[in-house]
Amino acid sequence: MIPFFLDLKDFKVAVFGYGDVSKRRISKLIESSAKIDVYSLENVEISKDYTYKDITYKNCDINKLTNQELEALIKKYDIIITSIDKKNNERIVKISKNLKKMISSSTFESEINFIIPAYYKKDDICFSIYTGGKSPLVAREIRKLVQNYLNDNELEIEIQEKVRELLKNNGKNKKENQNGALCDTNIFKNQSDRKEILELAFNDENFKRKILNLITEYSKNKNK
Known part of the structure; x- marks a missing residue:
């Protein structure tokens, strides 16, 4: 993998799951002006969590979808973020890669092709760091150092x-x-x-x- 910055304005993003990991991914994607659909069993009202017009919540049980149905769903999107159970993450990663989609997953990191790293943005300056999943805490501390340097x-x-x-x-x-x-x-x-x-x-x-x-x-x- 190589790092690069991508303008996601009007990109269609599907997020599977609505746990803590997904929420962190969503909060970053909101800053990108992407169009986001969240698929989850949890009965949540997205609008209460985010003041962002281009995000919708869709009640969905992935376990009940066949591979063909899941593939038809994934085809609608440019970017796929999945953070649910290991079995369904594996299905989504495999289907997404076959469809040449950008895919990020909370598991199977060796198989994914899209990372949302820790980053800090100030005006037009953006700094990001990724440790390959080895130490998110180190990534966070380095981000803080850069953040403090830019502020000072x-x-x-x-x-x-x-x-x-x-x-x-x-x-x-x-x-x-x-x-x-x-x-x-x-x-x-x-x-x-x-x-x-x-x-x-x-x-x-x-x-x-x-x-x-x-x-x-x-x-x-x-x-x-």
Whole structure:
């Protein structure tokens, strides 16, 4: 497996089961704007648990569904999350994989192809970690460390963002040379040059103060 980020807006997700594991998965999926259907024997009212319009609850006894019926149901969805008994998890994983669906299960982790890891999101920054099921507690503690770091370094992040914007936009408007030809005035075209400036902005306090002054001046001129 390799990690990647996926925009799940309007993806159809089926969640089998409504225990603690499923609820944690659902809470993460809600942030993705996916359309979620929850299949469970439990008589619960989803709307009372989540203020999210694209989630529905469907009373369903998976034990009473044949493999053919289960396959017809799974075909309707893009992503399958299952967290019920081991026997039915195995059925759902097997059918989902045969249908080339993204499947995540609370059991049979070696057989699944889709993981929802521990993660933390702040604005446009998202960090995730997965330990292969070996230590969810370690994943949680590492997530907390990153979360605290991002919260404690908001100014650093803002400076880096503004500096990158300045470097990328520098010289976007081409100027005429002595011969009347347009030439590129961007002196930071090379990625390694931009990286060096960004590292200075991160590590040098004097440089950081100068950059903040430049950012302030740049913002004033941009808004004129």
